Amino acid sequence: MRFELxxxxxxxxxxxxxxxxxxxxxxxxxxxxxxxxxxxxLLLDPLTLSGFADADPAVLSPDLLPLEVRESLSxxxxxxxxxxLGGFAGTNGIRTFASLAKMTNKFSISLVSLPFSVESPxxxxxxxxxxDDLRKRSDLVISFENDRLASLMPKMPIDKAFRLMNAIMERxxxxxxKVMADSDVSMIRQVAQRSSVFKLGVGxxxxxxxxxxxxxxxxxxxxxxxxxxxxxxxxxxISSYPIDQGEVNGIVRDVxxxxxxxxxxxxxxxxxxxGDKIRVTLLVGKPLDIA
Numbered sequence: 679m680r681f682e683l684x685x686x687x688x689x690x691x692x693x694x695x696x697x698x699x700x701x702x703x704x705x706x707x708x709x710x711x712x713x714x715x716x717x718x719x720l721l722l723d724p725l726t727l728s729g730f731a732d733a734d735p736a737v738l739s740p741d742l743l744p745l746e747v748r749e750s751l752s753x754x755x756x757x758x759x760x761x762x763l764g765g766f767a768g769t770n771g772i773r774t775f776a777s778l779a780k781m782t783n784k785f786s787i788s789l790v791s792l793p794f795s796v797e798s799p800x801x802x803x804x805x806x807x808x809x810d811d812l813r814k815r816s817d818l819v820i821s822f823e824n825d826r827l828a829s830l831m832p833k834m835p836i837d838k839a840f841r842l843m844n845a846i847m848e849r850x851x852x853x854x855x856k857v858m859a860d861s862d863v864s865m866i867r868q869v870a871q872r873s874s875v876f877k878l879g880v881g882x883x884x885x886x887x888x889x890x891x892x893x894x895x896x897x898x899x900x901x902x903x904x905x906x907x908x909x910x911x912x913x914x915x916i917s918s919y920p921i922d923q924g925e926v927n928g929i930v931r932d933v934x935x936x937x938x939x940x941x942x943x944x945x946x947x948x949x950x951x952x953g954d955k956i957r958v959t960l961l962v963g964k965p966l967d968i969a
Contacts, residue, residue: 681855682754685714687763689791693844699758699851702750704775706767712958713956715825720750726767735777735815743778749785751775751784756858759788759816763795763805767873773808776815784877785863788816789847809875818870818963820878826900836858853915855957857945869941871962872910873963877901881958889925892958904964909937911963914944920954921948929958937962 683701685694688710694701695714703714704722711719727739730743732777740748751757757779759927772788779786790809793801813819827839834842858866870876881895897906914933916926926946934942940963949957 679755679855679858679860680753681756681758682774683758683760683851683852684750684775685717686759686761686775687767687769689765690760690768690772692718692840693760693847695844697848699855700754704750704767704771709769710812718750720746722747722771722960724770727767727770727774728775731773733777735780738777738781740778740781743774745899747775747778751778751782753764755785755860756855757784757786759786760790760847762791762793763808764793764801769808773812773815776812777944779817780815785867786816787818787820788812789820789822789851791822791824791843791847813874815869818876818961820847820850820876821873821899822878825918829900846878846880848957850878850915850961853917853947854945856915856917856947856949857915862943865943866913869911869913869943871961872896872941872966874956874966876913876961876963877903879958879960879962881960882955883958884955888954888956889929889958891934893929896958896960897936899960901906903960905909906936906962909940909962910964910965912937912940912942913961914942915959916944916946917952917959919952920949920951921946925956933958933960 683694683697683699685691686704691710691714693702693821701717703711703717704720705711706724759772761772763769792805879899881892883892
């Protein structure tokens with residue numbers, strides 16, 4: 679399947695800046711999009727952007743959107759949207775493009791970061807409201823609280839912390855691009871609809887018990903801030919080289935044992951670059967009644 683990345687505003691464009699995927703930088707200022715040397719660039723009028731972002735997708739028609747916006751989604755099977763919520767370009771850009779994807783039945787995944795708690799309370803309020811709205815527009819929404827970066831690397835300088843966040847946010851895209859097929863889209867939508875937003879956990883293991891080690895590390899994700907027993911849906915991707923089916927079966931069994939109420943989809947792929955390690959990538963869905 680053809681994956682294409684879209685970065686909205688400064689934060690979104692930073693994430694896609696060095697990506698190997700085809701990408702589109704979307705912003706309202708030249709400085710936002712110019713940092714993405716390899717990406718196609720799309721400058722949009724702020725008034726147009728806010729108008730479409732706030733409109734109900736149910737009453738919108740694709741023909742109402744600017745031609746350059748409509749054409750930007752035509753060259754992919756899966757549209758991947760990145761943004762930092764709370765700012766103007768990211769908040770409004772991602773909702774506009776997610777609405778277009780929904781109207782045209784294009785499968786979309788939205789990955790968003792939430793502001794640090796020390797930032798403006800207004801910015802956080804906008805971000806949370808927009809996150810709730812985005813769930814109605816995008817097939818799969820994965821959210822990351824910036825505050826949790828401190829628990830990953832408490833002494834890391836802020837610029838390095840943001841680079842780490844960029845790599846973390848691209849990880850599920852890299853994994854899903856290796857295992858997704860056209861025939862999976864309908865099932866993924868059904869599984870995703872059982873949850874509100876999804877949270878990411880990644881684990882690496884090496885040695886005789888590498889499968890157990892990787893699974894345990896994935897479940898220690900700082901973004902898993904809710905009870906595992908209540909998780910309604912989850913996605914699991916396992917990568918190693920070569921694939922050991924016994925390890926795969928054991929990880930799937932153990933993950934399902936941890937997420938007893940979840941509908942679980944999983945995929946497997948070989949990754950020679952991983953060496954003698956095994957990687958477990960988990961997307962765990964929050965119950966619909968938990969914001």
